[in-house]
Amino acid sequence: MNIDDYVIEKARRASLAARMLSNAGTEVKNRALLSMAEKVKRDKGDILRANEADLKNAKKSGKNNAFIDRLSLDEKRINSMADGLEKVASLPDPIGEGIKMWKRPNDLHIEKVRVPLGTIGIIYEARPNVTVDASALCLKSGNSVILRGGKEAINSNSAIYNIINKAAIGAGLPEGSMEFIDVTERKAVEVLMKLNRYVDVLIPRGGNGLISSVVENSTVPVIKTGSGNCHVYVDSDADLNMAEDIVVNAKTQRPAVCNAMETLLVHKDIAEKLLPHLGDTLKKLNVQIRGCSKTQELIPNIKLATEEDYAKEFLDLILAVKVVDSLDEAIDHIYKYGTKHSESIITNNYASSQRFLREVDAAAVYVNASTRFTDGGEFGFGAEIGISTQKLHARGPMGLSELTTAKYMIYGEGQIRE
């Protein structure tokens, strides 16, 4: 079978399953998730052996340590996948929720009801846990899922898929609820991105290269996740201790993630009080600082920040710093360089806090808190399929509700249109 036919057939099967899944009861979905959790734990030996093969290939082809880390599984990580499945089983089922109901003057009774999106394609890279996490959220929200992981993780993903798919079908979900594309050719993704007939949405999960490539080439609607060039702005009226705590947290608590701070903006009136001490603290935490010329006067021995530094998502212990003349200059800077992910102001000034909240255009805008809270778990959603950085459909952390759409159900008694 050629790759076109192979992918089309997988998508067709997923689309057929979606029709049945959309009416699957909460109990059968939860039973499937719990069985998947149990079988992942029971068959962890198979998963670890497959992962061993992937790791051997990755090392042979000279992948770096960060890559190897993302690819690696161990008993702890496998247990954590199983825990995730159990967690999703425990969340409320979003399907069937009445979003709104009203009656028209002609007595038509209209209900807007939450229903699944249909078939969701997940295109991801080397993290095998995505196979489990994404499947769990898609199935719980009544969607079928087509999985397409990176070729470097093909053995791990394939082993995991075989286990969880068997468990799900065994528990009563329709065949085709999960489809896994086990050819590694790039062509398979190209076909998938054009299958509007069978696929309702694609969610790419991985680096910027992957995401841009899907956005550019897909005719299927895409939810863009990920890239975050986040700022913290310390206003002239900030509490110095709070500012330092938040800056340190936003930069160093987990620098490699999208909600970590990349640029610090400081009002000129507070720069002299804040920056020398904060600079010392950050240096002790191994943060490399790149600053504007005013910053260089207040923190010795740092590089001059370039335009590229302000535009870059370092995802590392590197911080760009700029001293600004006003709140307006801070907001302008964020408009120019931000990626509309997460932005925070530290201030005790009411007017500044309100202007920042209203005028900064981002998925999450904070007053006096770390940008690190932009996360489905931290928001209380129970789970997260990613953080949307686009404005259409969903914005910010996406939980189960964001994997649904609506349907109008209209109850009549013979109404016709005049």
Added chain:
Amino acid sequence: MNIDDYVIEKARRASLAARMLSNAGTEVKNRALLSMAEKVKRDKGDILRANEADLKNAKKSGKNNAFIDRLSLDEKRINSMADGLEKVASLPDPIGEGIKMWKRPNDLHIEKVRVPLGTIGIIYEARPNVTVDASALCLKSGNSVILRGGKEAINSNSAIYNIINKAAIGAGLPEGSMEFIDVTERKAVEVLMKLNRYVDVLIPRGGNGLISSVVENSTVPVIKTGSGNCHVYVDSDADLNMAEDIVVNAKTQRPAVCNAMETLLVHKDIAEKLLPHLGDTLKKLNVQIRGCSKTQELIPNIKLATEEDYAKEFLDLILAVKVVDSLDEAIDHIYKYGTKHSESIITNNYASSQRFLREVDAAAVYVNASTRFTDGGEFGFGAEIGISTQKLHARGPMGLSELTTAKYMIYGEGQIRE
């Protein structure tokens, strides 16, 4: 200036305006809409003269009557554009609405607030009224708009744009709130479809060819509107009079629109009672019927329906009819041929009505009512930018709320992530 630079500059201006518009007050937006209405009425002479020029060109190039009708403006149509502007001014402002608020265990207070999408591109064909209608909805919801109408209406659209844009700026909206692309080369659309940096969403309005071309070529997110292959299914337990009234209404009240019925499905147990009389009625209303072989036995002198007939959106006084053995066959038929727009069942059977509502996958699913009600006005939204037939972002009739997105505003007191 080359076309690339021209379009990029328009989009850049619209994007700058969006930043200001997102915080424009309801009063200034309403004042702009009312001034636009006033100036459209005052300067109708300019619009009619420009329309005359377009009509002359259209006739010269041999456009058909339906096309000429869509392009034509007269005093009544211009007044109706002005009325539309006044209507939108009278609708509640969707911006700033609190969608949800909650508190986390760490005392972070999270608000999910409705905000504009940003910059919306409208790509349309020969109806000049879209220039006014789309602008009104975009501006009221705080979005800037980039208008790109068909080349056959360039004079009419340009005249209308000049009037309403001047009125809007005069009333206090920022320059760039409305941008009009007045070059007719196709290249301009191609550039617009790739401007993710400045354009947040594209809404194509027009025929299937236009819509597919935008969906296929745009990297900017698209909301797909329009195509409706709608069904009415008359169940064995239907009221015969109600069934006939609804079928006649859904097919003939306005056959050229997307929510008109295209195929009638009839349960075999009621076919003999329903179809002979209904066939007569439809024929008297000049409806051309194409039926399956069983239908041919009950309605004399009709053509056999082909696969293509069942798949086609006639948008005309043509109806495909099929006698089915069961509710399941009806639902299967709709899955196979429907476009997920509007579907109706006529029945007095409770179980059948519930199964149809749940199992049919469409934006609007009706029991005992005409499909013609799928419309922003009929749903009570006050206005409509189109009817979405995709599942992402918006589904069904789209009013002002559907031109918005959300932003999380988070109030802290120094919270950091552990």
